[in-house]
Amino acid sequence: MIRVQESAFDPGSEQRQLLEGRSDIGAVVSFTGLVRDFNERPDVSALTLEHYPGMTETALGEIVAEAQARWPLQGVRLIHRVGRLSPGDPIVLVVVASAHRRAAFEACDFIMDYLKTRAPFWKKEHSNTGDYWVAERESDHRDASRWESEND
Amino acid sequence: MNLTHLNQRGEAHMVDVADKAETRREATASGHILMKPDTLALLIDGGLPKGDVLATARIAGIQAAKRTHELIPLCHALPLSKVTVDFHLDEQNSRVEVIATCRLKGRTGVEMEALTAVSVACLTLYDMCKAVDKDMEIGAIHLDAKRGGKSGDYQRQPGAAMTPIVTGEGAAGQVSVGTRCDIDSPCVRVKFLAELRERLGVSDLTLPLDTLPSTDVGGLKSALAKRDARFTRLGEGRVLCAVNQVMALDATPITNDDEVAFFPPVTGG
Numbered sequence: 001m002i003r004v005q006e007s008a009f010d011p012g013s014e015q016r017q018l019l020e021g022r023s024d025i026g027a028v029v030s031f032t033g034l035v036r037d038f039n040e041r042p043d044v045s046a047l048t049l050e051h052y053p054g055m056t057e058t059a060l061g062e063i064v065a066e067a068q069a070r071w072p073l074q075g076v077r078l079i080h081r082v083g084r085l086s087p088g089d090p091i092v093l094v095v096v097a098s099a100h101r102r103a104a105f106e107a108c109d110f111i112m113d114y115l116k117t118r119a120p121f122w123k124k125e126h127s128n129t130g131d132y133w134v135a136e137r138e139s140d141h142r143d144a145s146r147w148e149s150e151n152d
Numbered sequence: 153m154n155l156t157h158l159n160q161r162g163e164a165h166m167v168d169v170a171d172k173a174e175t176r177r178e179a180t181a182s183g184h185i186l187m188k189p190d191t192l193a194l195l196i197d198g199g200l201p202k203g204d205v206l207a208t209a210r211i212a213g214i215q216a217a218k219r220t221h222e223l224i225p226l227c228h229a230l231p232l233s234k235v236t237v238d239f240h241l242d243e244q245n246s247r248v249e250v251i252a253t254c255r256l257k258g259r260t261g262v263e264m265e266a267l268t269a270v271s272v273a274c275l276t277l278y279d280m281c282k283a284v285d286k287d288m289e290i291g292a293i294h295l296d297a298k299r300g301g302k303s304g305d306y307q308r309q310p311g312a313a314m315t316p317i318v319t320g321e322g323a324a325g326q327v328s329v330g331t332r333c334d335i336d337s338p339c340v341r342v343k344f345l346a347e348l349r350e351r352l353g354v355s356d357l358t359l360p361l362d363t364l365p366s367t368d369v370g371g372l373k374s375a376l377a378k379r380d381a382r383f384t385r386l387g388e389g390r391v392l393c394a395v396n397q398v399m400a401l402d403a404t405p406i407t408n409d410d411e412v413a414f415f416p417p418v419t420g421g
Binding site: 033049050051052054055058080091092112115116117118119120121122123124133134135136137140 | 345346347350390394397398413415416417418419420421
């Protein structure tokens, strides 16, 4: 299940819903990304996330489908928030369930790497010294490219 | 900034447009009429005593556009080549939205005609429904977009409450919808997102397809750069592009009514 929403989410409840009534799942890995109070500047007071409605859902769907093609997964839940968020707020959730831990760990890692380089979200950080758009990071592209070299 | 309808003595006068070049002009305006949910339901079901409300209001709007010069003192009589009046039944907000577009090849703009069409269509809706609802309220009549002419193109920037997409301190959400294209005048709808939108100072625009040197993304970039030097930025550095929400390259073809978005590298997660 993929959701793009303004409201907050509860990682525990999302994971419980994913696992409910299932006894075939052997491993579940959950990643929650949070808003930091420091990034390009040391005093980030808020963050605003913009996205491209329509394309966002499609892009996230493709990333999850790619993960399902690479690993034997039994369930995926992906939630990304948009709008204005404060430091400490959860921003993204990836929950991956599989029969075995390795697939769950790797698929969760993969989904986050691809999300950061392929899904149309943009962050604007608000700090005491002004607002600025967050720049892309070379390290995110290196992280995402790990999955390509291994499989080519 | 001068008010062109006042002469040097401050008196009202009609602007002499004889020497202005004839160009293709188009304007879109919209507004709405708020009514009780029961009234809207009757309107949808065709149960109102005066009959087909929307068809009547549409004809009224078109007639009004053609007679704008009789109503607004300093307006010229214009040979409009096209007038459309459309309705959107908004049950959620219990109102009817009215959208009018006027077009001509001529020497003056057609925004007054589009605004008049919306106003009179709204008044007609009131007249057709007043037997069951006297509390109806007409509101938010405004110009949405204007193309052609010396003063250049105009695209209304919706207020913060209406564009949830963020700029600065804004809230989150959606990209505003640009004007529609039609078969008679093929065009491409262009969006600029996030930092690119703020740097360019524009979020949406439409461009006639026949102004593109080649009907692909590269051609669109050239046409935009020719139109305004700001858009040369689209050819520089890391600017990404999607056609109909699928990642695209300069060679990706564009056809009528395509949605092309330009945006910076993504930074989510």
